[in-house]
Amino acid sequence: MHFHPSPSQQSALEKTRPFALREIAPFAAQWDRDEHIPRRQIQKYADAGLFGMTIPEEYGGKGRSALDAVLIIEEVARHCGISGRLIVDHNFGAVMTILNFGTEEQKRRVLPEVCSGKSLMSIGMTEPEAGSALTELTTSAREEGDDFVLNGKKHWITGAGEREYTLVYARFNELPGPKGIGAILVHQEMAGFHYGGRIPSLGVRGVQEGILEFKEMRVPKKNLVVPPGSAFGHLMSAYNGQRVGASAVALGIAQGAFDFAKDYANERRQFGKRITDFQAIQFKLADMAIELDAARYLIYRAASHAKLGITDRYESSVAKVYASEMAVRVCSEAIQLCGAQGYSRDLPLERMYRDVRCFTLAGGSAEMQRLGIATSILGRSLPQK
Numbered sequence: 465m466h467f468h469p470s471p472s473q474q475s476a477l478e479k480t481r482p483f484a485l486r487e488i489a490p491f492a493a494q495w496d497r498d499e500h501i502p503r504r505q506i507q508k509y510a511d512a513g514l515f516g517m518t519i520p521e522e523y524g525g526k527g528r529s530a531l532d533a534v535l536i537i538e539e540v541a542r543h544c545g546i547s548g549r550l551i552v553d554h555n556f557g558a559v560m561t562i563l564n565f566g567t568e569e570q571k572r573r574v575l576p577e578v579c580s581g582k583s584l585m586s587i588g589m590t591e592p593e594a595g596s597a598l599t600e601l602t603t604s605a606r607e608e609g610d611d612f613v614l615n616g617k618k619h620w621i622t623g624a625g626e627r628e629y630t631l632v633y634a635r636f637n638e639l640p641g642p643k644g645i646g647a648i649l650v651h652q653e654m655a656g657f658h659y660g661g662r663i664p665s666l667g668v669r670g671v672q673e674g675i676l677e678f679k680e681m682r683v684p685k686k687n688l689v690v691p692p693g694s695a696f697g698h699l700m701s702a703y704n705g706q707r708v709g710a711s712a713v714a715l716g717i718a719q720g721a722f723d724f725a726k727d728y729a730n731e732r733r734q735f736g737k738r739i740t741d742f743q744a745i746q747f748k749l750a751d752m753a754i755e756l757d758a759a760r761y762l763i764y765r766a767a768s769h770a771k772l773g774i775t776d777r778y779e780s781s782v783a784k785v786y787a788s789e790m791a792v793r794v795c796s797e798a799i800q801l802c803g804a805q806g807y808s809r810d811l812p813l814e815r816m817y818r819d820v821r822c823f824t825l826a827g828g829s830a831e832m833q834r835l836g837i838a839t840s841i842l843g844r845s846l847p848q849k
Contacts (some may be wrong), residue, residue: 465532467760467761467764467765467768469535469678472532472819473531473532473535476528476532476535476536477535477536477539480514480536480539480540481539483512484539484540484542484543484547485507485543485726487505487676488540488543488544488547489543489544491505491544491814492543492544492812492814492815493545493815494546495544495546495669495670496546496669496815497671498670498680499669499670499672500670500672500747501546501547501550501670501671506550506581506584507581508607509547509550509551509554509581510554510579510580510581511581513526513582514536514540514551514554515551515554515555515578515579515581516531516554516555516559516575516578516579517532517533517534517536517555518530518555518556518559518560518563518705518773519555519559519563519578519579519833520563521836522658523563523571523572523575523576523579524575524576524578524579524580525575525579529575529767529768529770529773530556530705530708530767530768530770530773531764531767531768531770532749533551533555533556533709533767534639534708534709534712534764534767536551537551537552537555537709537712537713537716538712538713538715538716538719538760538763539716540716541713541714541715541717541720542716542717542719542720542723542808543714543717543720544668545667545668545713545716545717545816545819545820545822546668546670546671546730546819548712548713548716548717549622549668549671549710549713550671551709552706552709552710552712552713553584553585553586553587553622553623553706554578554579554584555705555709555773556583556586556705556706556708556773557587557631557670557702557703557705557706557709558586558587558629558630558707559575559578559585560651560702560705560773560774561587561647561689561690561699561702561703562574562575562631562689562708562775563700563773564577564698564702564774565647565684565689565690565698565702566690567689569686570649570686570752571688574629574649578629580843582631583627583628584623584626584627584628584629584824585623585627585628585629585630585631585632586621586622586623586624586627586629586630586631587603587621587622587628587631587703587706588603588618588619588621588631588632588633588650588676589633590618590619590620590621591603591616591617591618591619592617592619598633598645598682599641599645601616601633601634601635601645602616602635603615603616603617603618603632603633603634603635603678604616604634604635604636604638605634605635605636605637605646605648605683606636606637606638607636607637607685608682608686610685611647611682611683611684611685612634612636612682612683612685612687612688613680613682613683613697614632614634614648614650614678614680614681614682614683615679615680615681616634616675616677616678617675617676617677617678618632618675618677619660619674619675619676620661620673620826620831621673621674621675621676622671622673622826623661623671623672624659624660624671624672624673624674624675624676625659625661625662625672625674625676627652628651628652628653629649629650629651629652630649630650630652630676631647631648631649631689632647632648632650632678633645633646633699634646634647635648635692636691637692639692643692643693643799644692645692645699646688646689646690646691646692646693646699647688647689647690647699647798648683648688648689649680649683649687649688649689650681650683650687654682654683655680655681655682656678656679656682657676657678657681658676658677658678658679659674659675659676659677660674660675660676660677661674661675661826662674662675663675664824665822666818666821667815667817667818667819667820667821667822668818668819668822673794689717691696693808694799700777701774701828702773702774703779704766704774704775704776704780705770705773705774705775705780706827707775707781707783707784707828707833708763708766708767708770708775708780708783709826710784710786710788710823710826710827711759711762711763711766711780711783711784711787711823712763712787713823714759714787714788714790714820714823714830715756715759715760715763715787715790717791717795717816717819718755718756718759718787718790718791718794718795718816718820719756720812720816721794721795721798721812721813721816721817722749722752722753722756722794722798723800724798724811724812724813725798725801725802725806725813726740726749726799726801728801728802728805728806728811729745729749729801729802732803739801742798745801748797748800748801749801751797752784752794752797752798755793755794756790756792756794758786758790759783759786759787759790759791762779762782762783762786762787763783763787763799765779765783766779766782767781768781777836777840778836778837778840780832781828781833781834781836781837781840782837784823784827784828784830784833785830785833785834785837787823788820788824788830789830790816790824790825791820791823792820792824795813795816795817795820796817798813798816798817799813799814799817
């Protein structure tokens with residue numbers, strides 16, 4: 465098995481690199497300070513073909529593989545984690561759920577809008593009392609005539625208040641346990657849809673995290689993407705690709721931090737020498753490079769085995785745990801290599817460090833990923849008591 469880019473992948477990277485340097489890198493710090501990325505900027509990503517890379521051409525996408533998308537996400541995230549995360553959200557997660565489990569009408573109605581940038585999409589899973597324990601969610605959907613009536617509250621919803629569509633995970637008709645959970649697509653213009661405000665975050669500040677509330681919101685039955693019953697496993701499997709995408713963002717940010725720190729250290733002189741002439745610095749750089757390569761191969765392995773954008777649970781979780789924790793270590797070492805200046809806001813490293821800290825939590829905490837890994841190893845459900 466090898467992960468050298470194919471000619472088409474290399475061509476895509478060669479197109480993305482100058483785009484990222486021209487349209488993303490110069491503005492990343494500003495978007496972080498503003499805690500906002502303009503919609504006109506997001507539209508540039510769609511226009512450049514970075515949205516819907518994993519979606520078949522018949523639905524407005526590019527028909528590329530999950531690995532193709534991961535390579536592009538990693539390249540973009542070297543310059544801006546905010547941008548990388550936006551691209552993940554519009555190639556994996558909710559769009560993959562619709563592609564794999566939605567109706568033909570839903571695919572033709574929604575996916576072209578997302579690929580073109582006309583509409584953006586969030587995924588509504590987490591609740592105040594149901595984060596890692598998703599089977600305990602309480603947002604309810606009851607059947608009334610041709611509609612489902614939605615009530616509940618979601619928080620830590622990426623893009624809340626800024627995106628047209630949200631794929632909401634809810635409990636249908638009061639069915640208990642995982643068999644009661646399904647997914648339904650809502651639009652922000654539906655009556656009963658309420659944006660409950662922003663949750664201030666440490667990093668990835670340009671992508672808004674917030675609260676959504678649903679109050680007697682009537683949603684047409686045609687918007688039911690995954691019905692309750694045996695749906696929970698489908699919903700979770702579709703989310704594995706999101707984890708691999710998030711891992712690629714963490715990897716890209718860490719690689720960007722490494723590149724910056726290496727160049728800085730190579731120019732920095734102390735005691736009449738470049739600091740990279742000292743063995744202690746050489747060992748730091750070597751250890752960082754080893755960690756980056758290890759994470760890269762774990763991520764590429766998971767992405768290369770994806771089928772219709774859905775990656776293996778075990779491989780996705782292994783990649784996410786290692787890449788997210790590696791990225792925190794590498795960004796921390798990058799700051800250390802640059803000394804006090806690395807800790808200042810004059811360099812991008814403090815922003816990168818804040819951004820990568822997100823990924824040990826978002827998309828499933830490292831602890832929950834380890835539980836999933838252990839479950840796969842042992843081949844049975846593991847009670848947590």
